[in-house]
Structure formats: structure tokens, C-alpha cells
Amino acid sequence: MAGSKSDSFSGRQFVLKELERIRSAGLERRIEDVSASDKPGYCVVRGRPVLDFCSNDYLGLSRHPEVIRSLGDTARESGCGAGASRLMSGSRRVHSLLEMATANLKNHQDAMLFGSGYLANTGIIPAICGRKDAVFSDRLNHASIIDGIRLSGARHFRYRHLDLSHLEELLVRERKKYRRALVVTESVFSMDGDIADIPALISLAESCDAMLMVDEAHATGVFGAIGEGVAGRDMAHRVDVITGTYGKALGSYGAYAVMSGELKRLLASTCRTFIYSTALPPPVAAAALTGLEIAVREEGLRKRLLGLASFLRQMLFDTCGLETCGASQIVPVMCGDNRRAVELQQHLFEQGFYARAIRPPTVPEGTARIRLSVTVNHGRDELERLVETVRSWMRSEG
Template identity: 45%
Template sequence: MMNWMEKELAALAEQALERSLTSSAPVPGRPGYVMRGERMLLNLSSNDYLGLVGHPVIIEAMREALLIEGAGSGASRLVTGNRLPYRHLEEALAAWQKSEAALVFANGYAANVGVIQALAGRGDVVFSDQLNHASIVDGITLSRAEHARYRHNDMEHLRLLLNKHRDKRRKLIITDTIFSMDGDCAPLHELAALKQEYGAMLMVDEAHSGGIYGPRGEGLCHKLGLSDEVDVHMGTFSKSFGVYGAYVSGSHTLIRWLINKARPLIYSTALPPSLVSGISQALALVQADQWRRERLIAASRLFRSLLGKAGFEVGSGDSPIVPVIVGDNDTALRFSSALAEEGIAAVAIRPPTVPEGTARIRFSLSAVHTDEELSDAAASIRTIGVKLGVLKS
């Protein structure tokens, strides 16, 4: 009955597209490293941008709440799962974002799917950058709204689509601020202007910019002074915060609407209170530890410079996501394996996560990486690039 799966899996394997799970473990006392089997590898694939995953203050807050609140929440937030730590966190999030209110979701995927479904439906249109995260694409599909994809960061194409759909009932523009596979940023000033001109709503996904940019890590919109132009802010706690979960911030009306209409929130068991308490501590650290942001930006600029001098095209900027595009899937896998042999964990990213012909190694930096570690890694990456024919010798 299920032989078709074996056939499809064989086809994926033939195209170097089959995925599998690899066990990893933290290395006590060595932040920025990961254990794979018996080997300790420099971790250049984690989203732990600020190095908070193992922070003792966060762990202690979770431990204390675990003893008081128990292992789980026991129900959805609209039943009996809305424990006191949620209120404390959401009040702190709203103050941090300088918004009227905030709402915690289980994760970024659930937040994007829930918000988009709540804001758009049949008869509406959602304008989405073609490189937006899969959760945004799936949210639009499930909403049953028309999906108008504009070419990556192409504001003239977006304008054409806005003109085409100017008579639609509701219009929602949505974008990542930092794109997860390319590390570049959205043209937020232009997006805000188009939103005003065409009477659309604007939603931004700050998953890969929250904690990194802004005076207290609020995100790229705050850094650029555009937070008041954005109707819906979404961010995650699984990257810079080193924990898990997501939030949406905006007006009181928006949050009331989501509580009533966002299906992933309504029909999911609430996050454990101990985890929510840990997030609150992470939020305090994100705001207070400016040195982590400064170190991460410096490390990102150094690593980009080193790879650029080695001959790779990595683009400009200071985001901690640094992709090296190698082209075909098999080369990406061999590149990743060769890096592991050199003591570096860096995963091959292949379609459908990225477009066909753009398989890559996606390097992801952390504030805990030292200049020496990054310099040594860049030298190894260059050597492998030459060996595999990605770079000319």
C-alpha cells in the first residue's frame, strides 16, 4: 500500500535531496561548539545568534517555574492554560516593542499561519516577497486569499501588483526583514511608503533580526525608525533569545482579533509556563546585553570579509546569515561533509528550501565565536572550495 513512498524517496536520494536527522549535543563549557557523535565541531549552523541557549539565568528561571507551575500548561490559553507568566511576558514584550499589546504563540510557524489566516481570506490579496519563509507561504495558502508574489525586493514589481489588485477588499503586504537563506534585508522604507499609498496592511517577520538590531534588540524596523509604520510585528524566541516560541505585537484591536481568530492559538495547548518564564529572562538579557549585539555584528562583518577575500560572493551587510552558493545539490552535500572533517558544522541547504540551482552552505554566526575561530574556519572553507571546484585556485 505504501510502496509509492519508497519510490519517491529513491527519487529524492538520486537528486541528492533526501533529508535525514543527525543527533547533536551541546559541549559543556564550550559555547559555539556542538557534538556530532564523538566529534566536537565549531557550530556555524545554529541560530543562537546572541549565545543565550545555555545562559544560567534563563535556565534557573525555567527551573524555578517548573517546580511551581509544573511540567505543562494542561490546556489551551483560552481554557485554563493562560498562566500568570504569560501576562508578565506579554506586558514586557509590548513595552519593549513600544506597542499597545503583544501575544505569545507556540512558534514562528504557528504565528505566521495564524496571523495571515486571521487577517486575510477569500476576496482578499496578500503580497509576499518570493523569498519569504515557508510559514508565510503556507499561511497564505491556508487563508484562501489570493497570493501575489513579487520578485525579491523588487518594489516596482510590487507596485504593479498593488495597482492590479487595488480594488480588493483587504490588502496585506508581508515580508521577512532579514531573509533566512540569503541574509539580506527587505527595503522597509519603500514597503512602508507603498503600504500608505495603497491603503494596505504591513506585516513584518523579525525572526532573524529581533535581538540583533535596534537600541535594545527590538528589530530592524525599530533601528530604521519605522516601527509605527508596521501594523503587525512578528518575532521568535528560538533564535536570538535562545529559547522557543514566538510573539506578535501591535494594537489592542489586533491582539483582540487574533485571540478570537488565530486558529493555531485557539486550538493549541499553551506553552509550558516554565518556558514562558525562561523567555522573560531572555528578553531582559537581550535588552541589557548590548555587547552581544556589538560582538555579533563585528563577527559577521569579519567573516563576510574573510570569505570575500577568499573569492566567495557573499554579499555586503552585517547580518549573521552568510550563504555560500555552490549550485548543485551533490556539491553542497560534499562541501558540508568536508567541513565536518575539518571540524566545522555547516549544513547544506537544498531545494525546495532554496530555488533550484542555488544549493548552498548557510553559515550562521554567534556572538560567542572568536575572531580566531572564524579566521581558521574561513581558511578551511577556502581550501575546500578550491578542492571541490567552487573556487578557482
């Protein structure tokens, strides 16, 4: 039944008050139409071509002719949507092929597809942990991991970012009080670009009888000899669950989790975001499969990407004195204050660069930043111009 007039009035008051609170804290987010540009590395915003430093299409595969062809061919053959969940009539051959290719990429036993990385993380954690369990999570983990932990009802212990001594201390003190323990981390951190020590995490989790889950959203296709990620093919089988997405370096959409065949069987019967959600559209799964195959064979793209990222980091240090942690394609320019970050975003846009200010709650209070996402479509000269623009903004601040 529709709400009464007075309900909708108080509802409107709430919306306006909240909007004002968010706006005055410098935290309002706005959706903006961005169109593709013919020029590699560029996008068109407010009618203007700008160099795109927001995209996670790190290898440029979303516009690769083979990826586009496979999407189109599959759509013509089998239609657009799957029409049902995998457990109803939505499961197609292309889903199984993508699962097999993903398990092979990671050298793990099996894989399971999800509608998105967000759905993978929010579905899997509650399927393996409950109220009697504890989850030990890096304090900078992605929102989808945090939400998965909240949904699980498990006790949530946050360890200091990348601080494995702190994790060990917590595990030693708390592990025995709980039925099961899960340690969860990203491999390449989405907003900081630094990288977790996966071999050390594996040893620690094993020694403390904890399960380990690693989110390779930003590492898949980018790290490892064939793009398998940070959890190398020789050790991936010692990680209980590895999640990742097809929507970033692999150029398509959707997500995966690799795991043992037994765990997959369990999740097929218990993981709510898998059971109660329509299967990935077959054309999208086909595009993801082609993207994965290209990423595997094109080692040169990975090398180019990481070379460009390290060039950018070095330039930011040499020219602007800015230190950036990590060695990945994600390069944060720390601003601290929310308004400074928005000002730098605006300055960059005026000079032809599209890079967004990242503010709380995506990152901790006082650590607002511009997140620069390097892709293979950037040139060194463009990175130099970008750094020069950051420098001119720093100078104008005094």
C-alpha cells in the same frame, strides 16, 4: 479502522518510490542527534566536537545561567506544561508579563504569544485574509508565511526578492480588485541574511491601503538599539503585525506577534493556531522573558555578533572571492548545485565545522548553499579557519 493489507502495501510502495526520488535528486534530509558541548560555540555530532555554524542561538542565551535558572524556578513553582490553551485554563501571569515585555521591546500596543513562529505565521495570515483578499509576498519568504497564505485562500502575488518597484507595480495593478491587501516580508531573510527596507515598505503599504506584516524571526535581539529588530521603535506601530520567535536570539522557544490591542482582541476570537493549541509551557515563557531582558540590556553582545559577521563576510570576499549579500549574522556560501553543497558540508565536517547544506525547496532551484550562522561564541581565529577550509575546498575543485 486499520487499513487493509493491500492498502498498506501500496502505501509502502509510495514511501519507497518517493524516498528514491528525493535521494536521487540529492534532496534527502536526515535527522541527526546533536549534543551540547562544554566548549562555547561547539556541539557534539557523531561523537565529535565540532564548531557549530547551524545554531540560531545568536547571542548564546540558551545557556545563560539566568535563563536556565528562571526556567528551573518556574518549573518547580508551577509545573512543566500549561495543560490547556490560553482561552481555557492555560493562561498564566508569566504569559502576560512576556506579552507586555515584548510589546514594550517593539514599542507597539500589544502582543500575543504563539507556540512557535510557524504557528504564528500560519495562524495570523488566514485570520486577517480570505478568498476575497490578496497577499503580496516577497518570493523568498519563509515556508511558514507561504503556508499561511495558502491556508488563507487569498490570491497570492509574489514580488521579486526585495524589489519594491515590482511590489509597487503589482499593488497598483491589482490592489483595487480585492477587498483587502496584505504585504508580508521577513526583515532579515533566514537563508540569505539580507535585509528588507522596512521604512519604504511601510510607506508603500500605507499609500496603497494595504496591511503590512513583518517577520522579525532573525532580527529580534540582534538589530536595533535594544534588540527590537529592524522595524525600529519609532516606526513599529505603523506595521500592522510583527511576528518573531523566542527560539533564536532570545534563547528559549515560542513566538510572538505584536499588534494593536484591537487586532489582538480579534485574533483571540479568530486565530485558529492560537485558539486550538496548548499555551506555551510556563517555564519556557519564563526563560523567554529572561532572555528578552538580557538581550535588551546587553548591547555589547549585539555589537560583537554583528562585528564577527562582518569580519566573516569580508574574509570570504578577500580570501575566496565570495560575495555575500546583506549585513546580518546569517552568511550564505552559495554553491548552486545540490551535490556541491552537500560535498562542502561534508568537507567542513571533516575539518571540524558543522554547517548544513540548504537545498530546494527551502531555497530556489539552483541556489543550494551552506548557511553559516554566526554567534557570539565564535572567535575571529575560528572564522579565519573556517574561511581557509572553504578556500581549500574550492581549490580542490579546480
